[in-house]
Amino acid sequence: MKSYFDFDKRVERRGTGSVKWDLRDNDVIPMWVADMDFESPREVRDAIEKRARHGVYGYTAESDSLYKAVIDWVSRRHNWTTEREWIVFTPGVMPGIREILQVLTRPGDKVILQSPVYAPFFRAIRDSGCHVMNNQLKYENKRYTMDFLDLEEKARDPRTKALILCNPHNPVGRVWTQEELTRLGNICLENEVVVISDEIHCDIIYKGYKHIPLASICDEFAENTITSIAPSKTFNLAGLNTAYLVIPNARIRREYANTILPKRATIFGGIAAEAAYTYGDEWLDALLDYLRGNRDFLIGYINARLPQIKTAEPEGTYLAWLDCRELGMDNDSLEGFMLEKAGLWVNQGYSFGSGGEGFVRMNIGCPRSTLEKALRRLDTAISSL
Ligand SMILES: Cc1ncc(COP(=O)(O)O)c(C=O)c1O
Numbered sequence: 001m002k003s004y005f006d007f008d009k010r011v012e013r014r015g016t017g018s019v020k021w022d023l024r025d026n027d028v029i030p031m032w033v034a035d036m037d038f039e040s041p042r043e044v045r046d047a048i049e050k051r052a053r054h055g056v057y058g059y060t061a062e063s064d065s066l067y068k069a070v071i072d073w074v075s076r077r078h079n080w081t082t083e084r085e086w087i088v089f090t091p092g093v094m095p096g097i098r099e100i101l102q103v104l105t106r107p108g109d110k111v112i113l114q115s116p117v118y119a120p121f122f123r124a125i126r127d128s129g130c131h132v133m134n135n136q137l138k139y140e141n142k143r144y145t146m147d148f149l150d151l152e153e154k155a156r157d158p159r160t161k162a163l164i165l166c167n168p169h170n171p172v173g174r175v176w177t178q179e180e181l182t183r184l185g186n187i188c189l190e191n192e193v194v195v196i197s198d199e200i201h202c203d204i205i206y207k208g209y210k211h212i213p214l215a216s217i218c219d220e221f222a223e224n225t226i227t228s229i230a231p232s233k234t235f236n237l238a239g240l241n242t243a244y245l246v247i248p249n250a251r252i253r254r255e256y257a258n259t260i261l262p263k264r265a266t267i268f269g270g271i272a273a274e275a276a277y278t279y280g281d282e283w284l285d286a287l288l289d290y291l292r293g294n295r296d297f298l299i300g301y302i303n304a305r306l307p308q309i310k311t312a313e314p315e316g317t318y319l320a321w322l323d324c325r326e327l328g329m330d331n332d333s334l335e336g337f338m339l340e341k342a343g344l345w346v347n348q349g350y351s352f353g354s355g356g357e358g359f360v361r362m363n364i365g366c367p368r369s370t371l372e373k374a375l376r377r378l379d380t381a382i383s384s385l
Pocket residue numbers: 033034091092093094095118166170198200201230232238243
C-alpha cells in the first residue's frame with residue numbers, strides 16, 4: 001500500500017483554525033461536523049502547491065479540463081451522462097441550495113423535507129420565507145424508509161413547490177434505491193414539485209449499495225431535478241469552498257444565472273477538484289475500504305459491549321447514527337453526558353428535526369485508533385451510570 005493511503009496516520013489539526021478541532025478544549029474528541037481527519041490525496045496537494053507557487057491569484061475562470069474531470073467522474077462513478085452547460089459551480093452546496101430556493105419558491109410557499117435530516121435545510125427554507133412540510137422518515141427494525149402516503153398528501157398541496165432530498169441521507173445513512181427514488185420522483189413530477197437532490201455524500205457508498213443520481217433515472221426526472229454535488233466530503237476539501245449544481249432544465253438554469261451568488265469555483269477549489277476527480281479513484285477506493293473497517297468496528301463494539309445503544313448499519317456516508325434512547329435521557333442530559341462524561345463532541349439528534357430526539361450522530365471519518373478511544377470513553381461513561 002502506498003504511503004499516502006495511510007489512513008491510520010494521525011494528523012495534528014489543532015491550531016490550524018479547524019472548525020472541528022479548534023472550537024473546544026483539548027480533552028474532547030471531536031466527532032461532529034462532517035469533515036474527515038485524513039490528508040487529501042497526494043495529487044491534490046501537489047496541484048495546490050504548484051498553483052500556489054505561481055504567486056498571482058486574480059479572478060479565475062473554470063478550465064475546460066475541470067469541466068471534463070467533473071463530467072468524467074460523474075459518468076465513471078455514477079453512470080450519469082451530464083452536459084457541460086448543466087454544471088454551475090457554487091461556493092458550497094448550501095449557498096447553492098439557498099439560491100435555488102429563491103428561484104423555485106415565493107414567500108409563503110411550502111418545501112418538503114424528510115427528517116431527521118441535515119439541519120441547515122430547515123433554516124434555508126425558513127430564510128426564504130417558506131414553510132417546512134415534514135415528510136418524516138419511518139424507523140422500523142433499525143431501518144429508515146420513506147412514508148410515501150404522507151409524501152403524496154404533502155406534494156398535492158398547491159403551495160408545495162419543492163422537496164429537498166438527501167441522498168445518501170445524512171444522518172440516517174440510507175442510500176435510496178432505484179425503486180424508492182422512482183416512486184419519489186413520480187410523486188414530485190405528478191404534483192409539479194421540483195426536487196433539489198443533495199448528493200454531496202454520493203461517493204461514500206459501502207459495498208453492496210449503489211448511489212443512483214435521481215436525475216439519471218429518466219429525462220423527465222432530469223428536467224425536474226437540481227442536483228448538488230461536491231468533491232468536498234469525498235476528498236476532504238470542505239475548506240476550499242467549491243461545489244456545483246447540475247441543472248438540466250434550461251429555464252431553471254437561466255433564472256438561476258440571475259441570482260447574486262458567484263457561479264465560480266475558487267482558484268484552489270477548482271485546482272483541487274480537477275486533481276481529485278482525475279487521479280482520485282484509487283485513493284477513494286482505499287478510503288472506502290478503511291471507512292468500512294471503521295463502520296464494522298463501531299458496530300462490532302456496540303453489539304459486544306454497549307447493549308444500550310442501537311445502530312443501523314450505514315449504507316453510505318462516514319456518519320453513524322446512534323440510537324441512545326435506552327439511556328433514558330432528555331436532550332440536555334444526553335448532550336451533557338456525551339460532552340462532559342464521555343468527552344465526545346457529537347451532533348445531537350434533536351438538531352436534525354423530529355425523529356432525531358435521543359439519537360446522536362458520530363463522525364467516523366478518523367483513524368481507527370481515534371474511533372477506538374472514543375468508544376472506550378463511551379463504554380466507561382455508560383458503565384458509570
Ligand atoms: C447533506 C449535506 N449537504 C450540504 C452540506 C454542506 O455543504 P457545503 O459546505 O458545501 O455548503 C453538508 C455538510 O455536512 C451535508 O452533509
